[in-house]
Amino acid sequence: MLGGSSRDARRTERYLDGLMDAEERGAAEAPMDLDLDPAVLYAARELRAGLVRVHPSFRFEEGLAARLAQAARATQGTSSEQPAQVFGSSIAPFRSPHAAAPAGPAARSGRTTARDALATLGAPRRLSLTSRPSRPLVVGGVGVASAAISIGAVYVAWRWSRASQTPMVRAARAARFGRAYAPGHGRRAAVLHGILGVMS
């Protein structure tokens, strides 16, 4: 059972809800409980008309928007520990000796907050000339293909320069030379010429 005060408070709440809904709908009047306290009704209407939402100046709005954008960029752009995203691919970061520095809670959770980013900006890291970052090794299809082509070229050169010991191979090679250097003859004549050359 609600007490009198709670019941009146609920009536007031219902009227205020109706008042705001009516304004949203563009209705002239809000539904009203006949038992509603007239003083509450009067005050609600006065406050609804008198308490307006105020907007800051355009200059302030745009200035704060720029400062927020700057903070957002700092949040995004200064994390050197995470791979940079470039056109959908990822670049492996160079590891530095500073990478082993104790990480904050945000870094441990894998996220960088604006505070961390601003702290990074405020305290730039010192680069040591004696420390050599280990470079990432490029291993992929281009390197393998290049190595295969080189091995193939060496093998062909070796086979070409090596003199064959068998008579049949010498005959075939002579026939090819004969075709190359005697374009007026047919293929069969060149082969015969080669065989005869070998036999002689």
Add this chain to the structure above:
Amino acid sequence: MFSNSEERARPARLDRDRGLVDAARHDPACFDALYRKYLAQVYSYAFYELRDHHAAEDATERVFMQALTGLPRFEERADSFADVRGAQKAADEIPADASTFRIWLFRIARNVVSNERRRDRRRPVASLEHATGLAAADDTFETAAAREAGSAAWQAVARLPEDRRRAVVLRFVDEMSTAEIAEVMGRSEGAIRVLLHRALRSVAADLRARLS
């Protein structure tokens, strides 16, 4: 009476700002949309609480900077309205336009404004316009603010105790529901309902006394 499994299966209402919040979490540059959406509400709240537009601007800036910084820690709570009263509330009773992000943002605003007021009490600072009694010639806001501050309604509200005034501003200026105000102020919904009812009666008595 729902069993535990039925309660778990009940669809939860989603934050109406979920899309914007997710986008801002993924790309902080998208926070601009949330900023533009709630700027006037946060600024109005700060202005009515602090009654000085310079202080309101400072507070507004702090609120949004803290929100941007703390966004990764923001957790959407679909059943947050039930938590305040310690009882489970039917999903149908939860306001359809509820936003836990807005509640979270206004909690930040409440803390920022409270700190600002505490600092002002320790070290009172008056703006130059107030000290000289002159408004800048090109400051149309000052003119509008003076007109608003001079209104009878606002003066009646300004005389209310702090918690009543805060509830009235959140209800009439920021158009929050009773449940949302309860979340922002950390009070029960029933307490806010009674607070608003008494505030309206006080304002009515003040306005009538002024008229007579």
